[in-house]
Amino acid sequence: MQRILEPGQIESIDHSALPRIRRPERATLFSTRAARLRELAGASPIGGYIRLMASLADAQQQALLQVSATMPSAESIALAQQHSMPIAPSSTTERDPVWRDVLQRLLDRVEAAGLVTPPLARVIDGLRMKSAQELDALADAVLALRFNEVDPASAPFVMAALQVVWTDIASRIDERAVPYLDTPGTCPVCGALPVASIVRVGGQYQGLRYLQCGLCSTEWHVVRVKCSNCDSTKGIAYHGIDGGSEALKAESCDECHTYRKIGYQEKDYDFEPLADDLASLTLDLLMNEAGYRRSSPNPLLWPEVPSDE
Known part of the structure; x- marks a missing residue:
């Protein structure tokens, strides 16, 4: 029997003993x-789209093993710690230009996987034709979640390249240097x-x-x-699909009327x-029919923006 800690139990133990940060497995x-x-x-x-994203994830793994992005300086880390800010902020406009090279590698590998349809070929060609300035503007919009400025078909590829660069940084950072943030949920x-x-x-992650x-x-x-999303402990509920996986639920909040999915490794160890x-x-x-909205989009499935017409 696996032991799952409840909130009261977690709050009563020594938080300094909890592994607060888990770096990505490079x-x-x-x-x-x-x-x-x-x-x-x-x-x-x-399913067809998910298989395409699987091919993209394979390409990301190959790119990650070859990339070495610029790490935050000691001075910028100290400043982030002083002001309780992220140490490698995605909001910066001075991101490592290597992300654009990563994007081209991802597009090459997706094409080589043989899953490219004519519409997707046009998306890939469109991304390849963009200038460095246009790609950086696209990255700015994707990271800022400015949905109306981004083609939903292009966004997952841009995000995938950015994921590789930031995952590279996160996998090499000293977790002891990561500050506590004042903003919950980021x-x-x-x-x-x-x-x-x-x-x-x-092990040390049991029930956390x-x-x-x-x-x-x-x-x-x-x-x-x-x-x-809002840090409330009131009005929290869990929703699933009849006959669906017991390992996956949607955690909703009646304070902010949002939800985010939660998975339980105890019920499915391979949950990702x-x-x-x-x-x-x-x-x-x-969840949408029940009146809740997502707290944040899935990075690889960009929402369509309704037309004003």
Whole structure:
């Protein structure tokens, strides 16, 4: 029997003994995600798209093993610690230009995988034709979640390249240098929003909940039965699909009327936050019908912006 800690138990123990930060596993992060996406594709209403994203995740793994982005300076880290800010902020406009090279490598590998349809070929060609300034403007919009400035078909590829660069940084950072943030629900490494949370099993992580960043894949500890969007502990509820996976729920909050998905490794050890979130579109539809909105989008599934016409 696995022991799962409840909020009161977690709050009563020594927080200095809790592993607050989990750095992304550089050698396996994206390949594990790709394998999970392929496993989930068959039961998803967007199975073809999920298989494409699996191919993209494979390309990300290869790119990650070859990239070495510029790390934050000691001075910038000290400043971030002093002001409780992310130490490698995604909001910066001075990102390492290597991300554009990573993007081209990802596009090459996706094409080589043989899953490119004519519409996707046009998207890829369009990205290749953009200037460095145009790509950087696109990256600015993607990271700032300015949905109306981004083609939904192009956004996942731009985000995938940015994920590789920030995951590289996060995998090499000293977690002891990561400050506590004043803003709840944002990544303490890069300041981006989480995609989902996971209650882990095994060793020092047993029964602890972690939010996973949608950009750098850093995980940070958050107590359970607490809204990961507004920090409220009131009006929290859990929703699933009849006959669906017991490992996946939508955690809703009646204070801010948002939800974010949560997975339980005790019920499915292979749960992967981004992959399982992407493959559970039906749960999103049910939550929307119930009057809740997502706390943040899945990085690899950009929302369509309704036309004003």
